[in-house]
Amino acid sequence: MPAERTGRLGVGTVGAGRVGPVLASALAGAGHALTGITAVSDASRERADAMLPGVPVLTVPEVVERSELVLLAVPDDELEALVAGLAETGAWQPGQLVAHTSARYGTAVLEPALRRGAIPLAIHPAITFTGTSVDRTRLAGAWFGVTAPAPVLPIAQALVVEMGGEPLVVAEADRPAYAEAIETATSFSTAIVEQATGLLAGIGVEEPGRVIAPLVRSAVENALARWAPSTIDLSALAEPFAEEDE
Known part of the structure; x- marks a missing residue:
């Protein structure tokens, strides 16, 4: 995998809470294509429709299958099981970028996806979220805690910059x-x-x-x-x- 990537990515988002739709919207604004988003509750579906009009609501496997970059914007206590479960079903694809938004974890939690050939990134936006378009403005100049293997760290940093943020590199051991x-x-x-x-x-x-x-x-x-x-x-x-x- 080259240290820097160019061109448009197909971005899929798992989680339509306060964070996922905002980051997906920011990536769309940077020119990436949104392949889909997951949404379970009525509130999350309404949020996805408001923030990402026209983006299909899909199942988790469908989002992973269709996306070159999978954004995992789920609660901390769901992340590990989600990644492992998708690995067990063979959903992760070689060369696929997988980024989570948790502050707590680095890339170790993505190890099951890495073993399947995916590229792990941890990208945490250090702001609070309302789940509305107001957050897009807040992303401008916000700091993102970024953790990734050295060869692909520039990819994570580039994604943050594309969303309007500033990357702050955090070592895996320093994540807690x-x-x-x-x-x-x-x-x-x-x-x-x-x-x-x-x-x-x-x-x-x-x-x-x-x-x-x-x-x-x-x-x-x-x-x-x-x-x-x-x-x-x-x-x-x-x-x-x-x-x-x-």
């Missing part, structure tokens, strides 16, 4: 620490905001979120200034990081 950093930033900031707005609401303050917004933003800016004074997207801290759902 990376995931902990993401979870800490989102869960603690969310908890603090909810506690503060709750206290203000309790004393009769209307729209407490608007009242504390300037305070929270300035406090976060001050805390981040010593690390990256001009490159942090504070909108990414506005709501908790959510795993994909079906």
Whole structure:
């Protein structure tokens, strides 16, 4: 496999939660062809239809069969079994790119696909998602945690750039620490905001979120200034990081 690829890919997405349709839309905007997406619940089908009009809703095996790049945007606790199950049925194809969006895992979780000849990539967008077109704007300049074997790392980096993001290379062994950093930033900031707005609401303050917004933003800016004074997207801290759902 060459270090860099050119041309358009057929991209299939497994998972129509908050993340999958957004990344698929971004890849389509970069010129790639969308082969299909999986969607189980009514909400996920509505989301897929809204974000990816005209893209067929398929089964998981159909998405894998039709795609040169398979994007796995599923909850962490479903990823390992999904990859292994598809390997057992012989679904993975030699030379096929397989990318997951989990913060927790690197490429080891994709080992069953690798043994079938697929090319493993871990591409995690370090922002929170609403599952709407607003997220497309948030992708611009967002950082993506990228893990991949050295020969194909440029492919993962190129895909991130095509989606408007900035690739941050994370070693396989460092993936748990990376995931902990993401979870800490989102869960603690969310908890603090909810506690503060709750206290203000309790004393009769209307729209407490608007009242504390300037305070929270300035406090976060001050805390981040010593690390990256001009490159942090504070909108990414506005709501908790959510795993994909079906």
